[in-house]
Amino acid sequence: MNKVLKYLLILPILFSSLSAFDIDRRLELSYINTSGNTDTSSLSGRLGLNAKFDEQELKAKGSILKSKDNNKKSANKYELELDYDHMIGDRLYTYLGAHYINDEFSDYDSRLNVGPGLGYKFIYTDDEVLDIQGGFDYAVDKFKNGKKDEYVAPRAELNYKYKIKENIELKQMLSYLISAEDSEKYFFSSETGVAVKMMENLSLGASYRIDYVNYTEKEKTDKKFLTSLIFDF
Secondary structure (H helix, E strand, O other): OHHHHHHHOHHHHHOHHHOOOEEEEEEEEEEEEEOOOOOEEEEEEEEEEEEEEOOEEEEEEEEEEEEEEOOEEEEEEEEEEEEEEEEOOOOEEEEEEEEEEEEOOOOEEEEEEEEEEEEEEEEEOOOEEEEEEEEEEEEEEEEOOOOEEEEEEEEEEEEEEEEEEOOEEEEEEEEEEEOOOOOOOEEEEEEEEEEEEOOOOEEEEEEEEEEEEOOOOOOOEEEEEEEEEEEEO
16 A cells, blocks of 8 residues: 555656646545455556646656455556647647556566657537647567567557536547557557546546557456546645
C-alpha cells in the first residue's frame, strides 16, 4: 500500500511549481475484495492533472493496477503519461508526448514511447469534445529475456467526451501504435467510461478497457472492468 501511495504522489509533486496556473486534478480509486471459494483482491488508482496557461496545456496521468488471486499476484501494472500541447489556431495544436508502461505479467519489462505530432479538436463545446491527434513516436521496448527493440512508430489517438446530462459524462478513448519496421508489432487500446456526479467534487464511475498487444507470446488481449470513486479537486 505504501508503494501505491508513493506512486500516486509523483504527479502532484511534478506540478507543484505550477500552482499559480489553472490546474484540474482528478483521482480515481477502485478496490475489490472477495472471499469464499476463492480469495481475490484488486486495487486500481489513477491520478490525472491538467495545467493550462495562455495557449499551452500540460497534462499528466499516472495509474496503477494490482491484483491477487488466492494470495498470488495476478496483475502488477504501472503507467505514466505526459503531454504538452501548444495551440496554433482555434482548434489545431502541436503536441509532445511521453508514455511509459511497466507490466510484470507481460513479455515486456517496460515500454517507452516519446514523440511529437499534431492534433485537431473537431468538436469543442462545453458539452461535447472530439479530439484526434497523430504523430510519430520513438519507441523503446525492453523484454523480460533481456532483449531491447528500438524503432519509429506512427501513432494515432481519439478522445471523445460528451455530457449526457448535467451530472452524467461519457468518455471514449481509442489509440493505435504500429512499428514502421515491422507491421506485426502493433498496440491498440480502447477505454469507455461513464461518470455520474454524486456531489460537487465526488462522482461514481465505471470503465471498460481493452489493451491489445499483437507481438507477444502471452495473451494478446487484456480486458478490465472497474467501478471507481472519482474525486475532483
